[in-house]
Amino acid sequence: MPNNDDAATPAQTTGVAGGKTLWHGRFEEGPDEALMAFTESLSFDKRLATDDIAGSRGHATMLERVGIINADELAAILAGLDQVEAELADDTFVFVPSDEDIHTAVERRLTEIAGAPGAKLHSGRSRNDQVATDLRLWVRREGAALAASLVQLHGTLVDRAAEVGPAYLPGYTHLQRAQPVPLAHHLLAHSWAIERDVDRLGDALARADVSPLGAGALAGSSLPLDPEFSAQTLGFAATFNNSLDAVSDRDFVAEMLFVCALGMVHLSRLGEELILWSSDEFGFITLDDRFSTGSSMLPQKKNPDIAELSRGKAGRLIGNLTGILATLKGLPLAYNRDLQEDKEPLFDSVDQLRRAALAMNGMLATIQFRIDVMAAAVDDSFAGAVDIAEALVAQGVPFRDAHAIVGRVVRQALEAHVSLAEAVETDAELGPDFTDLLRPGAGVARRITAGGAGTDVVAAQLTKAQAASSQLQSRWL
Numbered sequence: 001m002p003n004n005d006d007a008a009t010p011a012q013t014t015g016v017a018g019g020k021t022l023w024h025g026r027f028e029e030g031p032d033e034a035l036m037a038f039t040e041s042l043s044f045d046k047r048l049a050t051d052d053i054a055g056s057r058g059h060a061t062m063l064e065r066v067g068i069i070n071a072d073e074l075a076a077i078l079a080g081l082d083q084v085e086a087e088l089a090d091d092t093f094v095f096v097p098s099d100e101d102i103h104t105a106v107e108r109r110l111t112e113i114a115g116a117p118g119a120k121l122h123s124g125r126s127r128n129d130q131v132a133t134d135l136r137l138w139v140r141r142e143g144a145a146l147a148a149s150l151v152q153l154h155g156t157l158v159d160r161a162a163e164v165g166p167a168y169l170p171g172y173t174h175l176q177r178a179q180p181v182p183l184a185h186h187l188l189a190h191s192w193a194i195e196r197d198v199d200r201l202g203d204a205l206a207r208a209d210v211s212p213l214g215a216g217a218l219a220g221s222s223l224p225l226d227p228e229f230s231a232q233t234l235g236f237a238a239t240f241n242n243s244l245d246a247v248s249d250r251d252f253v254a255e256m257l258f259v260c261a262l263g264m265v266h267l268s269r270l271g272e273e274l275i276l277w278s279s280d281e282f283g284f285i286t287l288d289d290r291f292s293t294g295s296s297m298l299p300q301k302k303n304p305d306i307a308e309l310s311r312g313k314a315g316r317l318i319g320n321l322t323g324i325l326a327t328l329k330g331l332p333l334a335y336n337r338d339l340q341e342d343k344e345p346l347f348d349s350v351d352q353l354r355r356a357a358l359a360m361n362g363m364l365a366t367i368q369f370r371i372d373v374m375a376a377a378v379d380d381s382f383a384g385a386v387d388i389a390e391a392l393v394a395q396g397v398p399f400r401d402a403h404a405i406v407g408r409v410v411r412q413a414l415e416a417h418v419s420l421a422e423a424v425e426t427d428a429e430l431g432p433d434f435t436d437l438l439r440p441g442a443g444v445a446r447r448i449t450a451g452g453a454g455t456d457v458v459a460a461q462l463t464k465a466q467a468a469s470s471q472l473q474s475r476w477l
């Protein structure tokens with residue numbers, strides 16, 4: 001009877017020393033070192049160890065239920081897996097050179113510990129459905145942690161918006177001062193983008209929540225497996241419909257990479273503003289020492305590195321997304337080794353976005369807003385011009401005419417080197433009745449459109465954002 005003993009299997013006498021591959025039977029010679037060095041994935045799929053063990057527990061439990069292994073064999077496998085898990089956790093697990101991936105390493109060690117029952121574990125299973133299962137379990141676990149980090153950042157934006165009260169600053173279009181907006185409104189704008197990121201992540205996680213286990217290498221099995229039961233045991237919401245699709249589908253990886261890329265793009269845009277605002281030219285914020293860095297040469301420097309790296313890493317995360325799409329685009333069904341290239345970008349994007357969210361959270365929580373500088377930047381500008389035009393509209397003047405009148409006064413003010421308020425006051429068509437509209441803060445206070453940048457409507461928006469924050473926190477924290 002074939003088993004795993006040396007005596008019963010053809011020896012891989014040459015090649016990489018220290019154990020056999022899972023596929024040694026077919027080969028007279030073991031793999032060359034160059035092949036192993038190039039094709040191994042253990043160096044990065046070690047991170048799937050706990051998921052691989054969980055997947056094996058689920059598979060073994062199913063095998064016992066359908067009678068492929070007996071209760072004693074299941075007990076031996078589960079005890080062996082517990083030991084493998086413990087060895088991995090306390091770093092006493094010894095990898096051998098033939099461990100080409102984490103699946104090989106876990107099964108090899110399990111079989112050393114449990115003997116024949118261990119060698120039964122892979123019945124009806126392939127590494128193709130195994131790795132897809134592991135990766136979906138990883139996404140479920142790490143995706144939730146990523147969501148939690150984004151939810152914290154969202155909460156900080158909302159808290160800071162509440163705290164800054166009526167402070168206002170210039171709103172920009174084309175990076176030119178356009179209209180005054182409450183600082184709370186500006187902070188909340190970023191909070192809604194992050195709220196959508198978390199929502200999108202939740203959707204991606206829901207679509208990833210499908211078990212591929214039982215698809216085998218590509219075609220299922222002649223053994224009476226119960227994929228539905230495996231799925232339930234592992235806590236998946238559903239099981240696959242098509243075995244070819246189950247082992248080839250990496251939509252969930254591509255979706256996660258998109259979610260991460262867009263999330264980092266949002267942090268990049270927020271970061272870009274913090275970089276500008278912390279410059280002497282803007283001077284709108286002061287960064288906390290703990291969340292800024294210094295220069296090795298220039299003693300006076302205080303740099304916004306967290307914001308810059310969020311901006312920089314956005315490029316890398318976009319690369320991870322386009323990389324996986326390029327890998328997938330030419331692949332025929334079903335499993336191809338190319339798919340091993342899914343893991344590094346996935347791990348990288350999820351790690352980087354999570355770290356960025358946590359660092360940005362700290363940075364935002366500790367920023368000092370210089371609300372006097374912000375106000376001065378807009379009070380001294382022409383940003384109240386449209387308020388005068390709208391006051392004329394309220395008196396019945398067609399907007400196009402009103403725009404032309406105020407445009408003329410702006411031009412005259414610029415030519416005469418006077419403020420808009422002075423030019424308005426002395427203008428024959430406008431006059432002192434209109435200068436009140438240019439008082440500091442008047443524009444913000446007068447704005448009434450729902451969702452707009454007016455004092456009262458922003459208060460209503462803040463209430464909504466706070467409700468969104470509590471909802472996100474109760475789901476993810």
Ligand code: ARG
Nearest residue numbers: 041101127128131335339340
């Ligand atoms: N390390 C492989 C991966 O990450 C595991 C699956 C290997 N399957 C195979 N047929 N060689 O994709």
